[in-house]
Amino acid sequence: MATNKVVDLRSDTVTKPSDAMRAAMAAAEVDDDVRSADPTARRFQEAMAAIMGKEAALFVPSGTMGNLVSVLAHCDVRGSEVILGDGSHIHLCENGGISTIGGVHPKTVRNNADGTMDIDRIVAAIRPPGGGLYYPTTRLICLENTHGNSGGKCLSVEYTDKVGEIAKSHGLKLHIDGARIFNASVALGVPVDRLVKAADSVSVCLSKGLGAPVGSVIVGSKAFIDKAKILRKTLGGGMRQVGVLCAAAHVAVRDTVGKLADDHRKAKALAEGLNKIEQFTVDSASVETNMVFMDIVDSRISSAKLCQVLGTHNVLANPRSPKSVRLVLHYQISDTDVQYAVTCFKKAVEELLKGSTEFEHLVDTTTKNSYGH
Template identity: 45%
Template sequence: MSQKRTLEESELPSSKKTKDSGEPYVIELRSDTLTKPTEEMRRAMFEAELGDDVYGEDPTVNSLQEKAAAMFGKEAALLVPSGTMGNLICLMVHGNSRGSEALVGDQSHIVIYEQGGISQIAGIHSRQVTNRSDGTLDLDELESKIRKDHSDPHYPITRVVCLENTHNVMGGRVIHPEYMEKVHQLAVKYKFKIHIDGARILNAAAALNLPPSELLKYADSASACLSKGLANPIGSIILGSKEFITQALWMRKLLGGGMRQAGIIAAPGIIALEKMSKRLHVDHENARRFAEKLAELQPLGINIDISRVDSNMVMFSLLPGKGTREKFLELLSTPMEGPGGNYEVRMFDSGKDEVRAVFHYQVTADDVDRAIQKIETVLQTL
């Protein structure tokens, strides 16, 4: 693809090509991590006022951090390169003494997709609690796994409990403040901290129609991605008290996450927070409509529970006799005869019997119909 972009091209709702280019029309549903920055974001990068952020002198980074802290109702915020580093830094601060343990969901991103960084790098023992299909942890199991006897040297000490909102592996499930309050009661009783992996916390806020600060009310720390559905190319924000963020700054430098003229990513990050977050409900509407239309394809072999669609993700499976997910996904992205046959629809094999489709700003309401058309055609060939 040419590096030169015109305004018209880059304002297209997706990276897909038009009919004229002769290339396939791509509907990218694998993940919201595939979003590209908008033209306004690219312009903001170009125009950003810069300084050395390791010296604390990048005005655009400072502005982003102040805005993020205010928006999430925390004393301070820190820009970090990724969600993975954000989670790691937060846990390094909470578990900054030998013998620390973190309670984490067995289906959490921290456990499955972060290479065990909290043990590998932070020296924290992780103990897993069953994730329920709604993304929460079973409270009885959670309570039973908290280390209560701090006088017995056999045991580590539970320093932190991690929750994920929205929950990725469970299909974008949203955790409600009422549940958070119950975990908070345990935190007060047993003196541990609460960390939220809020890579998509603004999706949760949009789904519940609540200010983001309500969702972090009971959290001692959180990480929130500026990329993904918010379309920033790079970056996450971590949030907490001033004291927490001061310690986090030390950990960020240790990990090599101190960035110099980081205003380049903070400038579009401000647009991500202030503008892109306000349109997430559109992605949720598209996800729901897609799920409802998929449910109508049940006679052709689709198995879906639409009550599981809380935000921008849809999980579904194929009924027995419809072949493998691999074949289904391959056909979806292959040109074929029949209605919608020319659309290249990309989805993600969740590896757990299910296929995942994720909705984001590069997917329009018309794309929902196009994707359904292609799915129907593929199902008829299977």
């Protein structure tokens, strides 16, 4: 079953805009968005605010900027502290921006295997009042849903509500890095506005599973978005005729949310197929959304070499660690692609174990978080 098509499982960030997205971009009515004059951007932001159950929304170039703007809007006094997971994207994969740019101190709490942080640990991390002479001041709690480093696990509405109650009772704000919040909503069967009801702000990535070419949106109160718009400009994220991008994002939300359940189904199928290969193990029960974390149990095979050999068969994947690989499904991966990928994993194992001279030159390389969230 050969194919000329590249089956790209590196991330759901690799999707290409659909024909409908490209048509919407070409036809978009635009103006200067820095002056709040772009009509397509305004319509999209209003629609996203309504979908997320918040007062207002703001389009930003990336999820990293969305999270940074949100943290800085809530922690507008230098020396503020944010409580967040030690495996969270904000903490690990956003260049330490909250500290280097915002002067915000991260207080990490251990993430559990399901992406949660223990409630009692969150409470214990909140700085006591009156400690300003010695301690940073806690102002914000951040959650991530779905949780990327935990394999795309979903945080339940009950858990999110509980963290929201803690934040409110201590005079804190709650931000949700909702890079894949629609995946969580679909997997849990909970409307997305209900899932984030407890949050003061949410960042929503549009260019992952939803398939838009560029951008994220942040949502919250009107006062929060007013502050966020100034911060976006400060960080260089104020763009002009941004309706061209918002038009594609609007189509992505309209057309792709309904396909996310299929991505989850295909992720399960991929996990089950890989689990049948003796050299791999996948906890199929842990596959809740569109991510598959696969462990290599054969000491002769490294993730780096495996991914290099897979590339020769037009299957792209990235190592997660020396003995594990992260695979991400999206709507441009078909059932046939999943079957082909499983076949290629089998072939790659055979070739590596044969010690084929064609692959003897392959060497392990250091992976620098290249698996991309």
